[in-house]
Structure formats: structure tokens, C-alpha cells
Amino acid sequence: MLATGMSVISVNALNAFPFLAIMRTGRRRLVLAGLKHASSQWVLCYANNIYSCNIFFVITYRLTLHQMTSKSINTHNGNSKMLQTAGAKARTLRLVRMQELINSKGPTQLGKVAEQLGVTEMTIRRDLASADSPLACLGGFVLEATLPSADEKYSLDEEIDHHTVRKRLACQRAAQWVEDGDSLFIDCGTTMIHFAEALPPAMTLSVVCYSMNIAAIVSRRPNTQLILLGGLYHPSSATFYSDEAVHYLGSLGVNKAFLSAGGADLQRGASCSNFHEVAVKQAAIRSAGQSFLVVDESKLGRVRPAFFSPLDVFSRIAVGGVPDAALRKQFKGLPLDVAAPPVT
Template sequence: MKAKRLIEIENYIELKGSVSLDELCEHFDVSKNTIRRDINLIIENGKVEKVYGGVKSLVNSELVAFEHRHITNQTTKHHIAAAAAATLIEDDDFIFIDSGTTTVGIIDQLPPNINITILTNSLDIINSASAFENIRLLLVGNTYKPETRSFVGLNIESIIGKYNISKAFMAASAVSIENGLTNSDLMEYDIKRNVVARATNIYLLVDHSKFDKSTLLTYAALEQIDGIITDQRLTAEYQQFCHTHHIDVIDTNITETRRI
């Protein structure tokens, strides 16, 4: 319940732009001490800041940051997306493609006549997949966030819970053995967490720079995933972890999939 309230508070602040603590207390029917604790947690993701008597949203200042991420390591991300598309997606799959600057390249690598269903909250995935005659598109979220080029919303669990997802292709801000797959956006977190709970197979697409780091929110433990697609050989510690937990690894520097 607390995680859901945090998501709702962040969404409310984004919609309002700025809001007083008294208004938040009244709207969410909680005490001022509770609101202060919740706001302190939300502030950690960098999208909200305190002002006199209340808080304001900072989401408009982050659009440039997303565009910068989109061009960073572009060739590496292209190779990771290509490996996922070539080795893991087949006709009749029902897949989820996460929003992110690595997963976005998957669509461009698919054969033009592939017949699949895609569930996504990514605007870029929607735009790319709309050119395919045999791809059925399903959308998660009803509120657009320009800073992440994705759709978010409330009641995500009931929406995603209807679908039997065969394969989920996930992005993460950071990955570690201790904290798993993490991100910093409360509303994106809710989508990712529910997708992981529904998907039969979960694949993580990340470049080497994301490992041994963590951010605010863990949406999945590392042992929950079935495969990692990355650009460099994993360290011995991660190799052992993947071997123990039967996680397949696709290294884009090597042409074949292997279980290490």
C-alpha cells in the first residue's frame, strides 16, 4: 500500500506542478508526518524538490537527460538489441518490451513479416512497431511522461495481470547481485515489477556500465531473470551467480548463447 501511495503522490505532484503539504495531506487523507516521510522518499529519485510550504515537480528539466542517454553508447546498445531480437523472439510470441534506450532498438532488428503481440509502455516502441503489418500492439499506461518517453498510470497491476506474457525484455538503471534490477522512477517501477510477476521468461538488456550499481527501487531480484544480454564478459562473481541460478548470458562480443 505504501509503494502505491508513493506512486500516486508523485503522479499528483507531476500533474499539479507544485502543491502544498496541507493539500497533499487532505487529498491522500494522511497525517503531515506521513506526508513528510513519503516526500523524503520521493525526493530521492530526483524528480521532486521541497519548496516553502510544499513541493514542486522537476520532471520538465529531465528531458535533455533522457536524450543524452539515448545517444550514449549507441553502437553498444544497438548490438545488444540486435542480439535479443535475433536469438530470443519468435513468431506467435507475446512479449513485453520495456521503455529504455537499449530496449528501444529491438523493433528495428525484427524481420518485417514477424507475427507477434507486443505489450509496451514505450512511445518509441509503439512508433516503430506500428509499421509492421503482423505486430499486434497493446499499451500499458494512460499518462505520457516526456522525460522517459513512456506511458505510466495507476491500477497497473489489474491491467498487466490480465496478460500471459511469454517473454519480457527489461531495462534497468543499474544491476547488482545485492540489490537486483533497479530504477529510480516510482511509476516505471510499478510497471516493471508487475511485468516481472507475470512473464514466463525475463531477459535483461544492459551494457557493462550498469553492473555493480544500484538506484532507489528494486523491481526484481537478479535470480528472477532467465537471461542477460550485455556487451562484455561478466566478472567471475557474476559468472558464478549466473551459473548457480541457471541464467543464460548473451555476450554481443560472442556469437553464441551460453549458460555460464
């Protein structure tokens, strides 16, 4: 609909002219105000005519607005496809170079990878974010996206396959102590893999960890905020360590810390095999409102080289499997919570 005071005259003429013309008549200049049916062979226009009825002509042309727009869009799409193709090739080359770098040097700091490739850290992060990337960025390090097998990661814990059932029992019991909204520290170790898997999936949690295998499990959970502490990567335990990470952990307010141990002795306390883990475990215990130890019964009475805590600091100790009578008597004064295997 046209407003009052506007006049429209359409003329399908002068098709040879490849342009639109509007004419000035009298004292008023006609204003080209709009287009209608742009895909047709003629264009209908209307003019603002306040004081008098001015006559104007719409000169049609064979190349319609629709055709011009289509050409413009096709040109733009063609350029976009060329840019996308070039971008994909550049990303593929960067991934190949990153793969070569990781194969030769192992997990490498994100900043060093970006420096080697001559791009920004954000570019590297975007390259690694796609589902088809063979690499990942964890804790500020670029590393293989596929996790190595357990025996490769834990050369000091070769008995993993012999205690899987008891470890799972201990972790399922400990997972019952987690409540919705908790902020957790989850330790490293083959035992804690089962703990991360046992957490109820619907719970809203915040999780702090420093182990790659734990992060890989927790990162797939919905409603979970993950904080992965960074530093130097230790393949023997699949963990990261740095003084800065320990300091940062001390500033966090986790309310529950779940720790593993290679040994739990009444006199010698909780111990592990890797000395670099000690400072992280101790910082987690200091930061947490409550600390829990999670072990299978084979760890009771054992001592590993690196002591990290006396047993009386733990609110509860989840034990998978039933200890023998001598061990039960020895640990009688401690808050052991034994998860026995089902009777078959």
C-alpha cells in the same frame, strides 16, 4: 427482346409535351414497364398486354431522362462538395484548437479534448487518423505526432550517445530469443528502442508496451498486434502510467518480457531511475512465462534509486559489450549472454 404477348408502338410526336402519357383502351390499363435508349430524343416503352393488343402512345419530350439524371447527379455532387468543404474547414479548426491545447497542457486525455471541443471522442479519433495530422492518439492521450529528441525524453539517461553500439549489440542478441507467434512485453528506455528495431519484420507478434517511442516503432510493423498501456504521461521516460494499466497488464498472458535497467548489481538487483516504472516492470515479470534483462555492459555493478527485481528471476541477461575481468567474475553464477563488438 420482348416477351410473347407484348406489343410495342413507337410514335415520335407531340414533342411539346414535357411528360410521358399512357392511355387506357377498353378494359385493360396499359402498364409502363421499361425504358430503352434513355439518352435519345424518344423513349421506347412496352406494355403488358395479356388478353388483347392494346394501343398506347409514347409521348416524347425534349428533356430526356438522361438529362434529368445528369442534373440530379450534378446537384448531388455539388451538395456533396459543399458538405466536404465545410467538413474539412471544421476539422482544420478542431486541429488548430487541439494543437493550442496540447501546446499549453502537454499530452491530454482523449475524453478531455473531446469535452473541450464539444465533439465526440470518435470525431477526435477521425481527425487524428489522417496522414497530415500534427497530433496523434496514443494510450488514450492526444499528443504531438512527432517524437521529441532522445535527450529531451531521457534527462536521466544522458549517456545514450556513448553506449549506442553496445546497446544495439545487446538488443540484437535478445531479439534472437523471440519466436514467431510470441506475445511480448517490451520495457521502456533508450536500450529498448534498438530491441524493437531488431525484431524480425516478418514475424507475427503481439506486443505490450507503455512507452511512446516503442509504440511508434512497433506500430509500423506488419503482422503485429500492439497493446499500448495508458495513463499519465511522464516526459522524462516517454512512458504512461496508471494503476488500471498495471492491473490490466497483470491479466495479460505474455510469454516473454524484455526489460531494461539503469543498473544491475549482484546484491542490489535490477534498478531504474523512475519510481513509476517499478510497478509496471514487476507486473510484467509476474505475468510473463519468461523474463529477460537487456543491458549494455556499463550497467553492470551500478545501482539506481528504484529497485524492481533480483537478477535471478531472469532466464537470460543480454549484455552488450565485454565486461572487465572483475565484473565477469562477480556475475559468474548468472546466465549472462555477452554480445561482443566485432573485431576490427
